[in-house]
Amino acid sequence: MVAGINLVALRAVCVKRRSKLILGPVSLDLKGSGLTIVLGPNGAGKTTFLKVLHGIERISSGSVQWSMAERSVRRTQSYVFQRPVMLRRTVRQNLAYPMKLLGQQASKIDEHVIYWANQIGLTEMLNSPATRLSGGEKQKLALGRALIRKPKILFLDEPCANLDGRSTREIETLLLSANSSGTRIIMATHDLGQSRRLATDVVFLLNGQVHEQGPAEDILCSPQTSEAKAFLKGEIVE
């Protein structure tokens, strides 16, 4: 991926469920580097937008065009869900799972598991059942499990929702580190503070439509639409 070159292009993408329009029509381009924050209130369509990009949400019309070959798109992506899904296994086995799927050697898997357990601060808990971890620990494990595959693109759906300040900071540090190592991050949130801390560019969604898109400084400091202005002021936007 080269900075500045478009990573993905969405053209008139719509998602309908039971004839109700959930998202769209959305047309936008995302560049090949940086950390994009998808901003918007609850129900704006952020999760659907991320799932469409990741290819796990079927679009009703339009097109999603990646700059890389169709076949390798999903293999180079990871997704962290808002409510982390823990396999009913130990922390070690959860971290190892994506690598096992890729058929990696056991010694290499062990090496990576230990490295990432250390990165996410769960070394002491490697042999504990993942389902017994706290909310913050589960989210860190989900992030470690996503990053262990060294994805080119990482999607995160409100990864710090319901987490305390310390856990949020730890996760943000991991994200910035991954981003500086070349992982393209696209993250949904409605946390303005987090957007200001992390974003290089912002997509503002409301009622399933993109109201604004551009560099973080432009959108966060001088939004153009009244909806974005209201949202950034902390007003309730519907």
Added chain:
Amino acid sequence: MNEIWAGIVEAFRLIITLDRDLFEITLRSLQVSMSALVIACIFALPFGTWLAIRRFRFRRLTIATLNALMGLPPVVVGLIVYLLLSRSGPFGVLGLLFTPTAMIIAQVIIITPLIASLTHQAMRELWAEYHDLLISLNTTSRQRILTLIWDGRRALLTGALAGFGRAIGEVGAIMIVGGNIDHATRVLTTAIALETGKGDFALALGLGFVLIALALLVNFAIHTLSRTEQEGTW
């Protein structure tokens, strides 16, 4: 009441004196039912899991049929297997009628829908939990099925034990296809039916107690080996 007491005494006498016939019958019961269970699990666990994760045109009909087959009358199964394996039947040339193999075949047919249906129900819940993650990780159907079976193994154990319970307690089908031949196809249930027919209630009860003890023992053994209670939250 006297007959129940006499049954308990007889059961103890048979066990303590290491009665050869009892041990032979018990071992055969275990051999037939465990073989049927293993074979049924090989088919039923992946099929039930596949049914939970796959959407296809006649899925609802398939599930409804599977659930209906849970109540398959063993006598009818026995009759059909008898006709298939009898000399004039399509598989008569194999000479399997009145052998433990025929009994295993009948039991497999009886318990496979039961285990598959229970597997489907257990896996449906686990799939709902894992769906997003496994789709996101771009897993193949085979990887999904193996992951669900491994992570849901404790729930599947209940299905397998229900299948074992049905197999070990089954009498109608194996009586027809096995023939209850002494030292060949006699198992605990057919022996109980025979002794009851002969009016030897004490021995029949004794065998009944052994059968119950065996079923409990197998359940405890499997639970202990799989450490169901030790890793509680799973």
